[in-house]
Amino acid sequence: xxxxxxxxxxxxxxxxxxxxxxxxxxxxxxxxxxxxxxxxxxxxxxxxxxxxxxxxxxxxxxxxxxxxxxxxxxxxxxxxxxxxxxxxxxxxxxxxxxxxxxxxxxxxxxxxxxxxxxxxxxxxxxxxxxxxxxxxxxxxxxxxxxxxxxxxxxxxxxxxxxxxxxxxxxxxxxxxxxxxxxxxxxxxxxxxxxxxxxxxxxxxxxxxxxxxxxxxxxxxxxxxxxxxxxxxxxxxxxxxxxxxxxxxxxxxxxxxxxxxxxxxxxxxxxxxxxxxxxxxxxxxxxxxxxxxxxxx
Amino acid sequence: xxxxxxxxxxxxxxxxxxxxxxxxxxxxxxxxxxxxxxxxxxxxxxxxxxxxxxxxxxxxxxxxxxxxxxxxxxxxxxxxxxxxxxxxxxxxxxxxxxxxxxxxxxxxxxxxxxxxxxxxxxxxxxxxxxxxxxxxxxxxxxxxxxxxxxxxxxxxxxxxxxxxxxxxxxxxxxxxxxxxxxxxxxxxxxxxxxxxxxxxxxxxxxxxxxxxxxx
Numbered sequence: 397x398x399x400x401x402x403x404x405x406x407x408x409x410x411x412x413x414x415x416x417x418x419x420x421x422x423x424x425x426x427x428x429x430x431x432x433x434x435x436x437x438x439x440x441x442x443x444x445x446x447x448x449x450x451x452x453x454x455x456x457x458x459x460x461x462x463x464x465x466x467x468x469x470x471x472x473x474x475x476x477x478x479x480x481x482x483x484x485x486x487x488x489x490x491x492x493x494x495x496x497x498x499x500x501x502x503x504x505x506x507x508x509x510x511x512x513x514x515x516x517x518x519x520x521x522x523x524x525x526x527x528x529x530x531x532x533x534x535x536x537x538x539x540x541x542x543x544x545x546x547x548x549x550x551x552x553x554x555x556x557x558x559x560x561x562x563x564x565x566x567x568x569x570x571x572x573x574x575x576x577x578x579x580x581x582x583x584x585x586x587x588x589x590x591x592x593x594x595x596x597x598x599x600x601x602x603x604x605x606x607x608x609x610x611x612x613x614x615x616x617x618x619x620x621x622x623x624x625x626x627x628x629x630x631x632x633x634x635x636x637x638x639x640x641x642x643x644x645x646x647x648x649x650x651x652x653x654x655x656x657x658x659x660x661x662x663x664x665x666x667x668x669x670x671x672x673x674x675x676x677x678x679x680x681x682x683x684x685x686x687x688x689x690x691x692x
Numbered sequence: 693x694x695x696x697x698x699x700x701x702x703x704x705x706x707x708x709x710x711x712x713x714x715x716x717x718x719x720x721x722x723x724x725x726x727x728x729x730x731x732x733x734x735x736x737x738x739x740x741x742x743x744x745x746x747x748x749x750x751x752x753x754x755x756x757x758x759x760x761x762x763x764x765x766x767x768x769x770x771x772x773x774x775x776x777x778x779x780x781x782x783x784x785x786x787x788x789x790x791x792x793x794x795x796x797x798x799x800x801x802x803x804x805x806x807x808x809x810x811x812x813x814x815x816x817x818x819x820x821x822x823x824x825x826x827x828x829x830x831x832x833x834x835x836x837x838x839x840x841x842x843x844x845x846x847x848x849x850x851x852x853x854x855x856x857x858x859x860x861x862x863x864x865x866x867x868x869x870x871x872x873x874x875x876x877x878x879x880x881x882x883x884x885x886x887x888x889x890x891x892x893x894x895x896x897x898x899x900x901x902x903x904x905x906x907x
Contacts, residue, residue: 405735417738424742434769507889508882509847511854511861516882519864520875593752600754604854611760618764631765635757642752 440628448623448630461613462637468527468599468609472534473592479535480542485572487547498543505540510598513537518605526607530599538595545587549580582656589649593642600638610634695867695876702866707884709859713780713849718842720785725792732797735818743793750790755851758783763855780852788845795841799834800826832903839896843889850885860884 405413435441448454486498505513510533517529553576561571581588603611614634618627696703731743750758762779774782803826811825853861860881867877 409735413736416734417736420736420739420742431769434771438769440769503890503893504886507886507893509850509861509885511850512878512882512885515853515861515864516875516878519868520878597752597754600756601851603756603760604851611754611757615760615764625768628765628768631757631761635753635761638754638757639749639752643748646752 435628438628442624444624445626445629448617448620448626449633454617457613457617458610461608461610464527464607465596465599465602465609468530468534468602468607469596472531472538472599473595475531475535476538476542476595477588479539480546483539483543484546484550487543488550488572490568502540502543505536506544508537510534510537511601511604514601514605526602526605529605530602530607533601534595534598538591538598541594542588542591545584545591546580549584549587550576552583553579585656586649586653589645589652593645593649596642596645597638610637695872696880699863699867699870699872699877702863703860703880703884706858706860706863706866706881709777709857710846710849710861713777713784713852713857713859714846716781717784717788717845717849720781721788721792721845724785724789725796728789728793729796729800730822732793733800733822747790747793750787751794753787755783755787755848756854758787759851759855776852776856780849780855780857784845784848784852787848788841791841791844792838795837796830796834799830799832799837802833803829836896836900836903839892839899843892843896846888846892847885 439445483498483502486494487502489495489498513536514529514533517523517532518526523529523532550572557575557579558571561575566574599609600611602609603615606612611634614627614630617623618630619625728743728746731739732747734740734743759780762774762783763776766779767773807825807829808821811821816825849859850861852859853865858866863881864874864878868874
């Protein structure tokens with residue numbers, strides 16, 4: 397798509413592009429080279445700094461802190477999906493008694509920073525183990541965002557779907573459960589998975605309230621004097637672990653999107669301009685030029 | 693109410709710091725994000741790859757980890773010594789820039805191909821096409837999600853509380869020093885965030901509604 401912005405380059409343009417590429421390579425190589433140089437000068441590549449990786453105890457602890465991260469993620473994700481589904485149903489309800497409070501709750505939890513929410517649960521109310529506060533915070537914040545995603549998914553469906561279902565004599569619940577929800581979930585699956593990536597990244601906030609997850613262990617490991625306080629190497633390894641986990645999830649989102657598009661029965665992803673806050677990335681849906689925004 | 697009124701100085705200082713962080717990081721990430729977006733649509737494959745690599749790297753790293761790096765690991769590299777505040781601004785800018793870049797790039801992608809083709813047929817160059825044809829039109833698609841990204845940035849500034857920056861998220865620490873109940877103080881902080889975020893959300897919705905009809 398970006399190729400329409402410029403013509404097939406002629407000889408002069410090609411020369412200019414080559415020059416730009418060389419300049420780019422030089423600049424980026426200089427930046428990376430400088431970083432590596434600083435790493436080398438401060439002894440981050442010394443074998444002593446990486447020795448910790450060889451200890452079985454460290455490896456096992458690393459795995460168990462990774463499991464703690466994944467545990468918070470898994471429980472948070474399941475609860476957030478449930479919370480999202482319940483409050484999406486509330487917001488779509490015909491009764492103002494249900495609709496107004498659910499709208500207020502969803503808007504409130506979307507507006508309060510997750511950190512403040514986790515602090516409220518941990519320091520304010522005092523839920524005991526940090527795990528509880530982290531999971532509850534993840535559930536409420538991401539659940540509120542997911543509620544918006546579900547709702548806009550349902551609302552983006554063609555009106556005929558609902559009308560046809562009513563014409564067949566279905567009841568409100570049946571229309572929602574049998575007709576609207578399956579289509580909406582299918583259309584919004586990539587967005588939902590992207591939100592789960594956010595949830596996975598947000599588990600790192602557990603570090604702030606001493607939940608013993610990956611980052612917390614990295615802090616501990618980086619301060620051990622016997623290994624030469626290998627904070628920089630540890631940070632690099634942990635960052636790589638997070639990136640791999642998130643990329644796997646993102647890859648799943650892409651895979652689902654591709655599969656969804658291939659199927660002929662799939663609903664065309666509707667012009668849902670999701671009004672979300674949170675980190676938003678916009679992807680143009682192929683062919684339609686419409687916007688579907690996703691939270692990251 | 694007493695908790696708020698008795699400690700008004702704390703709240704004032706905390707939120708001023710938050711807003712300062714937000715404004716500085718917003719400027720930083722907008723500038724860097726624009727540059728990255730330019731890289732990602734440029735005709736030079738190497739520059740495109742570099743932009744993509746940056747975005748992939750930073751979008752898949754938790755913000756807390758980036759903070760962690762700049763607060764604890766960066767000083768060990770002995771490049772320049774930075775204060776915790778500078779570290780927070782750097783971390784927020786680098787992280788948010790990846791999202792700004794994606795918003796701008798996908799905004800450019802929503803402009804119909806014919807527009808750029810027509811501009812090319814008129815003999816405009818890459819820079820001219822971008823600045824006088826594509827970007828003005830892309831703005832419509834870019835601004836609403838951009839506002840969302842900035843809302844996220846505002847909320848993300850609270851992560852700095854865990855890394856020795858005295859902003860709104862850290863008010864609790866100082867309150868507990870003064871022996872005030874943490875819960876009431878935190879609820880006030882939450883309320884102020886709602887007050888800050890809701891107008892931005894309303895602005896974003898109205899922009900989206902008004903501009904989404906285009907073409």
